[in-house]
Amino acid sequence: MSMSAFFRALRPSYQAEMDDLTFDSEGRNVLRKRLLEKRSQVVFLRQMMEVSPEMVAVVFHGGFHFELPAVMEHVLTLESDEFPEWHSLAEAVQLTPWAQELADSFLQEPQGDWFMTVAAALEYLFQRxxxxxxxxxxxxxxxxxxxxxxxxxxxxxxxxxxxxxxxxxxxxxxxxxxxxxxxxxxxx
Structure with a gap:
């Protein structure tokens, strides 16, 4: 699979963030609890979406459904300044109702479209x-x-x-x- 340098760099960081959230020090799976905590901090996290998108994107874990995988494969080949508008991915990426609510708050930010594309691509890579x-x-x-x-x-x-x-x-x-x-x- 062809992947841009941007996503090659972010992929391991996103995976590490997911790994950190998944298990506590005693090896218990605490992913659901930690994701709920992260989602409650969205106001703070929005400030980090440009500098550390992989740390913020995890709040959308489990919130995307990928209808057109080839579209996501194409997005993965793009550098960060080449992304399509988020709304143009509507047929390719569906959001669960709770994720759509989160997305609406991120999309109000100047870089919201960019961030949502990054978040979807990272989650696609994680699930793929x-x-x-x-x-x-x-x-x-x-x-x-x-x-x-x-x-x-x-x-x-x-x-x-x-x-x-x-x-x-x-x-x-x-x-x-x-x-x-x-x-x-x-x-x-």
Missing amino acids: PSTHHHDDAAHDEHTEDAPSGTKRRGHEFDFDKDDEHDRDHDHEEASAQWLEDQGFDRKE
Whole structure:
């Protein structure tokens, strides 16, 4: 995957921030509690969104749903001064209601559009399985959680490869159309 220097630099910092939030000193998972605490500090955090976007972007963890992954893949190739307007990503990125409320407060800031694009891209990178992870998942054995005859992949069960292929094709076609609408050449 091609990625701009901007996102290559921020990716490990975002991962480290998520790791720090996830476990306490005794190894207990406290992510939900710590995210709620961070979200209660949004007024303060907005002041940091330009200098440390990766530390602020974590407040949106779990708040994005990526409808057009190819669009996000394209955004990841852009440097920080090349981002599209946030509203142009509306078809590609959906926000949960609580995340939309947070986003509305960030979008009132002069660099709000820029920050929301960064936050979405970092969360996309965090959620996106790496090629190595995907290869491992394809070779996983059946798990206890999985219904008989299925393999667990990430957080989903793989029931029907044809349906998955159709969904991927639909997402790819919609992503290609969005990019064309934004003035980019269609990849065939």
